[in-house]
Amino acid sequence: xxxxxxxxxxxxxxxxxxxxxxxxxxxxxxxxxxxxxxxxxxxxxxxxxxxxxxxxxxxxxxxxxxxxxxxxxxxxxxxxxxxxxxxxxxxxxxxxxxxxxxxxxxxxxxxxxxxx
Amino acid sequence: xxxxxxxxxxxxxxxxxxxxxxxxxxxxxxxxxxxxxxxxxxxxxxxxxxxxxxxxxxxxxxxxxxxxxxxxxxxxxxxxxxxxxxxxxxxxxxxxxxxxxxxxxxx
Numbered sequence: 185x186x187x188x189x190x191x192x193x194x195x196x197x198x199x200x201x202x203x204x205x206x207x208x209x210x211x212x213x214x215x216x217x218x219x220x221x222x223x224x225x226x227x228x229x230x231x232x233x234x235x236x237x238x239x240x241x242x243x244x245x246x247x248x249x250x251x252x253x254x255x256x257x258x259x260x261x262x263x264x265x266x267x268x269x270x271x272x273x274x275x276x277x278x279x280x281x282x283x284x285x286x287x288x289x290x291x292x293x294x295x296x297x298x299x300x
Numbered sequence: 301x302x303x304x305x306x307x308x309x310x311x312x313x314x315x316x317x318x319x320x321x322x323x324x325x326x327x328x329x330x331x332x333x334x335x336x337x338x339x340x341x342x343x344x345x346x347x348x349x350x351x352x353x354x355x356x357x358x359x360x361x362x363x364x365x366x367x368x369x370x371x372x373x374x375x376x377x378x379x380x381x382x383x384x385x386x387x388x389x390x391x392x393x394x395x396x397x398x399x400x401x402x403x404x405x406x407x
Contacts, residue, residue: 226399291343
């Protein structure tokens with residue numbers, strides 16, 4: 185199954201630690217999107233990346249959060265000095281082209297981050 | 301702020317019923333429209349794209365009204381397996397998801 189792969193599925197961190205979430209897009213997809221889903225909330229866009237470039241980071245919190253999609257390897261969402269409010273499901277999605285004019289997104293299974 | 305608004309429900313219907321969901325979107329520049337389905341906070345899965353001309357996929361019919369910025373989904377002959385949260389999606393370069401409408405189909 186060459187779907188969108190995210191790891192880990194579950195990540196537990198204590199307050200103040202760093203969380204690293206990984207996403208490998210579907211084969212042939214060069215566009216990656218990160219979404220966050222807080223408990224009892226909808227999916228919120230965080231960041232859109234194309235290989236080696238951040239295209240749109242309008243949904244990223246201003247501090248502690250960063251994302252990258254290097255030429256080789258998976259996309260990484262990094263959260264520094266985690267706080268309890270960061271506990272959420274983080275979903276990655278990919279597409280073969282920019283998401284316009286009915287370009288579908290394919291989602292990974294998500295990473296559930298729990299901050300103790 | 302670009303929003304997609306949906307009635308959260310839940311919609312409780314018996315098997316075999318017909319149920320309709322609606323949503324509105326605020327970004328008039330949106331070019332992409334979809335309905336996704338999410339089960340128990342698992343990953344969203346594409347249900348169908350939505351076009352102005354309307355489109356049908358089996359028991360599911362989707363419709364887009366650009367003038368009113370309104371999207372609809374009709375499910376006929378509901379099955380127990382249709383129980384899920386239905387996410388309305390629109391956007392241009394990035395996709396904005398509604399919070400979802402919960403459907404519960406009972407025997």
